[in-house]
Each structure stands twice: as structure tokens, then as C-alpha cells.
Amino acid sequence: MMVSDAGGRPSADEPLDDADFGLLDDIRRLFEAADPMPNDLPERIRFSLALRDLEIEVARLAAEEDRPVLAARGAEQSRTITFDSDSLTIMIRIDANRDGTVRVDGWLAPPQRREIEMKTAAEALTVASDDQGRFAFPRVLRGTAQLVVRPAGQESSGGGRSVVTPALIL
Amino acid sequence: MDGPGPLGPVTVRASQPDRGARIAGLVSAAREGNEDALGQIVTELSPLLWQVARATGLSSGDAEDVLQTVWLRLVAHLDDIHDSAALIGWLVTTAKREAWRVHAAGRKQLPADQELLAELPDQGPGSDEQVILDDQRRMLWVAIGQLSKRCQDLLRIIAFAPRPDYAAVAAALGMPVGSIGPTRGRCLAKLRALLASGPEGSPR
Numbered sequence: 001m002m003v004s005d006a007g008g009r010p011s012a013d014e015p016l017d018d019a020d021f022g023l024l025d026d027i028r029r030l031f032e033a034a035d036p037m038p039n040d041l042p043e044r045i046r047f048s049l050a051l052r053d054l055e056i057e058v059a060r061l062a063a064e065e066d067r068p069v070l071a072a073r074g075a076e077q078s079r080t081i082t083f084d085s086d087s088l089t090i091m092i093r094i095d096a097n098r099d100g101t102v103r104v105d106g107w108l109a110p111p112q113r114r115e116i117e118m119k120t121a122a123e124a125l126t127v128a129s130d131d132q133g134r135f136a137f138p139r140v141l142r143g144t145a146q147l148v149v150r151p152a153g154q155e156s157s158g159g160g161r162s163v164v165t166p167a168l169i170l
Numbered sequence: 171m172d173g174p175g176p177l178g179p180v181t182v183r184a185s186q187p188d189r190g191a192r193i194a195g196l197v198s199a200a201r202e203g204n205e206d207a208l209g210q211i212v213t214e215l216s217p218l219l220w221q222v223a224r225a226t227g228l229s230s231g232d233a234e235d236v237l238q239t240v241w242l243r244l245v246a247h248l249d250d251i252h253d254s255a256a257l258i259g260w261l262v263t264t265a266k267r268e269a270w271r272v273h274a275a276g277r278k279q280l281p282a283d284q285e286l287l288a289e290l291p292d293q294g295p296g297s298d299e300q301v302i303l304d305d306q307r308r309m310l311w312v313a314i315g316q317l318s319k320r321c322q323d324l325l326r327i328i329a330f331a332p333r334p335d336y337a338a339v340a341a342a343l344g345m346p347v348g349s350i351g352p353t354r355g356r357c358l359a360k361l362r363a364l365l366a367s368g369p370e371g372s373p374r
Contacts, residue, residue: 009366012359015352021333023361026310028329037220041234045216045241046209058242060268061235062275166238 044167047121048146053162055151059083059090061166083147083165090147090163094170101139102170108133108149115150120170145170189214190334193254201248212241215258218330218339219265225323226269236268243268255338258331262342313364321357324349 010019062084066077083090089109094102108114111133118125118137121144129135149163193214199207216237223233243264244251251257314322324343328350331339336351349355354362 010354010359010362012354012356014354016336016350016354016358019362020354020358023310023358023365024325024329026307027314027325030307030311030314031221031326031329032217035221035224037217038230038234041220041237042213042216044234045212045238048238049208049212049241049245050205051245056242056246058239058246060239060271164242166235166242 044144044169047144048164048167051148051162051164053148053150053164055161057085057087057161057163059085059088059147059149059163059165061168062089081168085163087161088149088163090149090165092147097139099139101141104137104140104170106135106137106147108135112152114152117148117150119146119148120144140170142170144168189332190254193257193332197248197251197254197257201251208245211257215261216241218258218327219261221327221330222262222265222343223269225326226266226273228269228272232272233269236265236272239268240265254332255335258335259338259342262327262339266343310365313361316364317357317360320345321360324357325361 060083061081063080063082065080067080077096079094081092081094083092090106091109092104092106094104097103104118106116106129108129111131112129113131114129116127116129116135118127118140120141122141125137125140127135127137144167146167147165151160151162193211196207196211196214200211219237219240220233223236224230228236240261244261247260251260314325317325324340324345327343328336328339333351337347340349340351340355341347350358
């Protein structure tokens with residue numbers, strides 16, 4: 001009834017046969033059921049790869065913290081997320097606005113003036129950080145979003161690479 | 171032996187034999203800046219990388235972060251990659267490294283893997299056919315659980331890889347040459363022996 005060879009035990013040295021491929025198909029189906037990848041993940045990844053930047057430096061998610069804050073009406077969440085790349089640390093705080101959008105406050109370390117883009121499905125917002133590395137997006141639509149820190153000026157030693165974060169859900 | 175595998179007729183995905191060649195074509199298109207080609211590679215190979223990340227014991231959320239980082243890093247490395255085996259080798263190696271990086275950072279860890287093999291999700295009551303299928307699935311699940319962790323991870327991940335690239339994936343996982351592809355390898359031979367010995371061979 002189960003997979004078996006008429007000639008006895010299957011040997012490790014034989015070439016893969018149809019029964020092996022069938023078994024691997026079954027294993028794939030098992031793990032697709034037992035540990036499915038979230039359906040929307042490839043879509044989110046495709047969103048984050050739609051970049052016009054050719055030279056990129058990847059900022060990894062380093063820490064994420066949810067903190068309840070006392071808002072005017074009940075408890076609201078404030079999220080703090082830190083991303084690290086080889087040359088830059090990006091920290092952002094996300095707070096809910098009353099109109100359903102969110103406010104994103106950010107800091108770059110080491111502090112520096114850079115052009116920063118917040119890419120969402122609906123729009124791309126661009127702001128600049130100040131000398132202290134601070135920047136803010138007062139109103140961002142909720143949903144999938146990605147930050148892109150554009151290259152520093154040619155005169156700086158940082159080179160021409162954009163620092164990009166993974167897609168996050170605001 | 172031809173004929174049905176343990177879970178009924180062996181269904182070969184229509185795309186399977188050409189999958190490697192198709193991916194190679196997508197890689198060169200992606201290198202030339204074709205965003206849709208890159209997107210198709212993401213859709214095609216993310217399930218494989220998901221299993222790589224989860225097999226290390228990462229939580230779902232951490233595994234998602236690992237996949238995003240791996241794909242973003244690929245964009246920066248696309249010029250160095252020229253065929254399907256190289257792409258898959260690079261992706262699997264990088265996914266494993268990024269996963270261990272998250273473990274090392276000590277972020278919200280969860281021993282997902284141990285829980286995972288303990289229980290198969292219940293599909294609910296179904297037709298007689300469904301019951302037979304469930305029974306066979308359970309037997310396969312129990313047999314896999316009797317393999318070493320290394321063999322479990324190898325087979326789980328290989329099952330999501332394109333056929334021509336089994337050896338490249340095994341090498342990227344640090345398995346010895348010949349652990350799978352073109353020969354059957356020890357893990358798959360052991361699994362088949364366990365299945366052939368039937369349910370009495372598996373403690374319940």
C-alpha cells in the first residue's frame with residue numbers, strides 16, 4: 001500500500017525515481033498545510049522591490065516595540081521601529097492621527113541631512129531630515145509602506161547608495 | 171515502481187520539468203531591470219525560503235522579516251548571479267544566514283519547529299476519500315517525525331525546490347554531496363524504509 005520497491009529496500013545510491021518525486025510532492029503538500037507562508041507575503045515583498053534605485057543598502061529590522069500611550073479617547077498604540085544598515089540607523093515612531101492616518105516621526109543616526117521617501121501603495125511622500133537627523137511625515141495613509149533614504153550628496157563620502165527598509169504595515 | 175504514491179496519484183506540476191529553465195530566463199530578465207520578472211521569481215521561490223527560515227525555529231513574524239531582507243539583498247547582488255542553481259544556492263544560503271542572525275540578536279524567539287511536528291492541523295471531517303487521505307498524511311507525518319532533525323529539515327526544504335536544483339539546495343544547507351540529487355540519498359531512503367515498514371513500525 002505504501003511506497004515500496006518490489007526488489008527490497010530502496011538504496012541511497014540509486015537515482016531519484018518517480019516514487020521519490022511523488023513522496024516529495026506529498027511532503028510539500030504536508031508543509032503547505034502545516035506551515036503555510038502568509039498569502040500576502042510575496043505581494044509585500046514585490047512592493048518593497050519596486051525601487052527606482054539601482055544601488056541599494058538594505059536596512060534590517062533591528063527592534064520593534066509597541067507601547068500603549070494615553071490618547072484623548074482610550075488607549076492608542078505607539079510603535080517604535082529601528083532599522084540598521086551598514087552606514088545608517090533609522091528609528092521611527094508611528095502614532096495614530098484622529099483622521100485614520102498615521103504620523104511618522106523619525107531619526108537618522110549618525111545625524112545628517114538626507115532626502116527621505118515614504119512609499120505607500122497610493123503615494124510617495126518626500127521630506128528632508130534636519131541637521132539632527134530628524135524628519136517627520138505628519139499624515140501617511142495606513143497600509144503597506146517602505147522608507148527609502150536617498151543618497152547623500154556627491155561631496156560626502158557616503159557614496160551613491162540609497163538605504164531601503166523592508167515593507168512594513170502602518 | 172510506477173503508480174500512485176502514498177497520497178494517491180502522483181501529480182507532476184505542469185511547470186515542474188521546465189521550472190529550472192524558466193527561472194534562469196527570469197533571472198536574466200530581472201538583471202536587465204524587468205521588475206515583473208523579479209516579481210515572478212519572488213512568487214516562485216518565496217515558499218522555499220519560508221521553509222528554510224521556519225526550519226531554523228523562527229516565529230512567523232521573524233521569518234517574514236528574514237524573507238524581506240533576503241529579497242532586498244538579492245537586488246544588490248543580481249549582477250553576480252547567472253543561472254538558476256546559483257540563484258537558489260545564494261537565496262538559501264542567505265536565508266539561513268539571515269535567520270541565524272535574527273536568532274543571535276535574540277529577538278522574540280519561539281521554538282516553532284518542535285511544536286510544528288507535534289501536531290498536524292485538523293482539516294475537519296470529510297468524505298471517506300478524505301479520511302483515507304488524512305490517514306496516509308498522518309502516516310507520512312509520523313514517519314518524517316522519526317527522522318533526524320537534519321533529515322527532516324532537508325526533505326522539508328527540498329520538497330519546495332525545483333528538481334534540477336536539489337543538489338544546489340542541499341549544498342547551501344551544508345549537507346554533504348550526494349545527500350540528495352541525482353541520487354536518492356540517505357534521508358529519503360530512510361523515509362521510504364520507514365513507510366514500507368508500515369504503521370506498526372511507528373510508535374503512536
